[in-house]
Amino acid sequence: MxxxxxxxxxxxxxxxxxxxxxxxxxxxxxxxxxxxxxxxxxxxxxxxxxxxxxxxxxxxxxxxxxxxxxxxxxxxxxxxxxxxxxxxxxxxxxxxxxxxxxxxxxxxxxxxxxxxxxxxxxxxxxxxxxxxxxxxxxxxxxxxxxxxxxxxxxxxxxxxxxxxxxxxxxxxxxxxxxxxxxxxxxxxxxxxxxxxxxxxxxxxxxxxxxxxxxxxxxxxxxxxxxxVARFLGFDNVVEATVSGEAADTPWGKLPVPQGSRQGAGTLLVRPAGVRLVDRADGLRCTVAARTFRGTHVAVQLQPDGAPRLEAACALRDAPAPGDVVGVAFDAAEIAVLGGPGGA
Amino acid sequence: MAVPVAFFAVFFAYPVAAIVARGLKTDGQWRSGRIADVLTQSDIRHVLWFTTWQALASTALTLLIALPGAYVFARFDFRGKQVLRAVVTVPFVLPTVVVGTAFLALVGRGGLLDELWGVRLDTTVWAILLAHVFFNYAVVVRTVGGLWSQLDPRQEEAARMLGASRFAAWRKVTLPALSPAVAAAALMVFLFTFTSFGVVQILGGPTFSTLEVEIYRQTSQIFDLATAAVLTLIQFAAVGAILAVHAGTVRRRETALRLVAPETTARRPRGAGQWALLGGVLASVAVLLVLPLGVLVQRSLDTPGGHGFAYYRALASDDGGAFLVAPVTAIGTSLEYALAATAIAVVIGGLAAAALTRRDAGRLVRGFDALLMLPLGVSAVTVGFGFLVALDEPPLDLRSSWILVPLAQALVGVPFVVRTMLPVLRAVDGRLREAAAVLGASPWRVWREVDLPMVRRALLIAAGFAFAVSLGEFGATVFIARPDNPTLPVAVARLLGRAGDLNYGQAMALSTILMVVCAVALLLLERVRTDRTGEF
CATH class of the missing domain: 3.40.50.300 (P-loop containing nucleotide triphosphate hydrolases)
Structure with a gap:
């Protein structure tokens, strides 16, 4: 119309x-x-x-x-x-x-x-x-x-x-x-x-x-x-190179969904896709801050030599600032975006 | 926009140009050499010098006396403040002739001070300076005090929390915010005093003469049009320069200031210092503003046979002298002229203000804003004489028409209308107009439905000012009012120009009537005044 x-x-x-x-x-x-x-x-x-x-x-x-x-x-x-x-x-x-x-x-x-x-x-x-x-x-x-x-x-x-x-x-x-x-x-x-x-x-x-x-x-x-991702409030956005069902990122090799676009691109990791695991497994991070968000806690994680990561945790599982945790990633909450990264 | 432009072209630019041409052109040749001739005459240079320094002195004196007043009105809350605010504004709308007469009654020969202590100031420049303070007190109080009362006191408090002393906080926070308003007020006072006519004409005697008075003298007594034309050009240039500076300060004043409602910033004075300040301001208002008017009224009643209304009664009789009619008929004439002038000024000024507020108004139109102020400063005498010279041929043969006087008076009224309406119109949120347009209102409907209800009060106030100013207009009217139809100020001036107690008393009586009419018009306006109604 x-x-x-x-x-x-x-x-x-x-x-x-x-x-x-x-x-x-x-x-x-x-x-x-x-x-x-x-x-x-x-x-x-x-x-x-x-x-x-x-x-x-x-x-x-x-x-x-x-x-x-x-x-x-x-x-x-x-x-x-x-x-x-x-x-x-x-x-x-x-x-x-x-x-x-x-x-x-x-x-x-x-x-x-x-x-x-x-x-x-x-x-x-x-x-x-x-x-x-x-x-x-x-x-x-x-x-x-x-x-x-x-x-x-x-x-x-x-x-x-x-x-x-x-x-x-x-x-x-x-x-x-x-x-x-x-x-x-x-x-x-x-x-x-x-x-x-x-x-x-x-x-x-x-x-x-x-x-x-x-x-x-x-x-x-x-x-x-x-x-768009950042405007929608997503902070876990990085440059990545995708090959097959894995992507090379500053956070290490991350799983991506089947059929993702191949080659250099931008990767979005939703906070729900950042899972806290035992510090011996996965990416080693220090908890920098945490913010209470009502239904969950947003946890800021600082890996060694890589950009910060935001994770969404259930209230009772949330670690305290200064804790050292391990991080694993969930392919279902990761998306390969079109266009060049950065922004 | 076209209507105001045409109006100013025909009734302002054309007559002024005609009179200048008449003076400077001989046999179709411009003779610019005359400018130099005139400027080398020592008496002319004396006039220029006096005009400038008395205007500077008047401005300084007015600021000195009125700034404490501005502070008191802005920051103190006391009983009778509203009434007092109206009282200090009355002088501004009084005809210059009335002010001159009042000061004559106070400090002149046989005046109050003369009777009490044998002090006469009418032969000194002090009479002129004090009359100028009397006039312009309200300009400073309104312009500076208006802004001062809206400055957020919390800004000063913030500075004090950061470690500034009370004085340092005032100097660093309030003064910078205030200084553009002070500058604007000072320039307006300078403009008004630089072009002062009626006051100097009455109080200046043979010794003191401003440019405007000199133009009048050269034109009407010596018939030296060339000199008058040169002087007009000089005054024109000076006024143009003043207005350009003024426009600059106004623009700076529009920089974002945090303004709050004036009611929230005023409080009761506290401590001896503040009460003394309030007392001092009240005393200065009483001595400088109220006393001259009181003396004027008293003189008008002080007849040889004791106090009475003899002078007023005399106004009603034909005296057969300088008048062909009884002076009292001047009241009716004046009111008719002033009403017609007001109607013209409101229409022209309203159209101009509306055009100036349009968002798509270009640079050219904005320049017109400053141009509209010119009639305030350009020699009214020149305009009046220009009317006679320029508007005497078909298709514009108005010389014998009564409309000539209201037209000249409207010229002076228009700037007041524009100045009063502009801030209000500019304060109307443009999106309110857009909201109306989107709901289906045509541009004309938008004006009627959105603008008009908001500016109705301002329009009324503008009309009131235009009325008072037209009523008191003297410089132009004195030329074009016909002898059988004098206006009040013209009649007063003629009565003063003649010897004898009866004439003097009648002048006082007529001035009192004029003052009462102006004061009543103004006091009516004070009832409808809002706080966002411009500078005057």
């Missing part, structure tokens, strides 16, 4: 978007994931018509949006910090888009009621927006964006400023809501947890280009390259 082809935006010499091609299908929820400065917000602004393209085009339902001003595009955008109109109450904010589209008063009122109920704020129409909590503001912003029934709803860091527990609850609610409404959604976020929980498809951006696109599971299991 939404198609971007060769979309390019330059700020001076720097390309904020570098020939982006992206399709979003009807009813699909796509999350664009990337560090700050990767161009993901610019992507939304381009689609919304708030930022002009230097090259390429944006089409919605097959219609080229070039030259169509923001207010005539019929897309919705929920801003990062909501941008509720401070001098209007909740109802006035939600009704704004309807008024702009010339909806009759009666219809406005019933639609506002309906939407506030939908986002879980029934009867809040006459409250001033200044009194709302962060979570409530987020809901009002969502109701406001949904009210004119946009063809495409875009969310810019929708849950960015909320605290963790609220965020985790809202992301589930959002996914459910969009599923029920059949809304097509394009969201950007820098939080991989949020992106994975919300989206049908995740697009990882780097320096104005798309680094990887796929289902959350695909991206999580097989990051396209070292950058």
């Amino acid at each position: 939404l198609e971007l082809a060769g979309a390019t935006v330059r700020f001076g010499a720097r390309a904020a978007l570098d020939a982006i091609g992206l399709d979003v299908a009807e009813h699909e929820i796509v999350s664009v994931l990337g560090p700050s400065g990767s161009g993901k917000s610019t992507l939304l602004r381009v689609v919304a018509g708030l930022q002009a393209l230097d090259a390429g085009r944006v089409c919605l339902d097959g219609r080229d949006l070039g030259g169509v001003p923001a207010h005539k595009r019929g897309v919705g955008l929920m801003f990062q910090d909501h941008q509720l109109f401070p001098q209007r109450d909740v109802g006035g904010n939600v009704a704004f888009g309807l008024r702009m589209h010339g909806a009759p008063r009666g219809e406005q009122a019933s639609r506002v009621r309906e939407l506030l109920e939908l986002v879980g704020l029934p009867g809040a129409a006459s409250r001033p927006v200044g009194e709302l909590s962060g979570g409530e503001q987020q809901r009002v912003a969502l109701a406001r964006a949904l009210a004119p029934r946009p063809r495409l709803l875009m969310l810019d860091e929708p849950l960015g400023q909320l605290d963790r527990s609220l965020r985790e609850r809202l992301v589930v609610e959002l996914r459910q809501l969009f599923g029920e409404l059949g809304t097509t959604v394009l969201a950007v976020t820098h939080d991989q947890g949020e992106a994975f929980a919300l989206a049908d498809r995740v697009v990882v951006m780097r320096d104005g280009r798309i680094a990887q696109s796929g289902t959350p599971l695909e991206v999580w299991q097989r990051p396209a390259d070292a950058f």
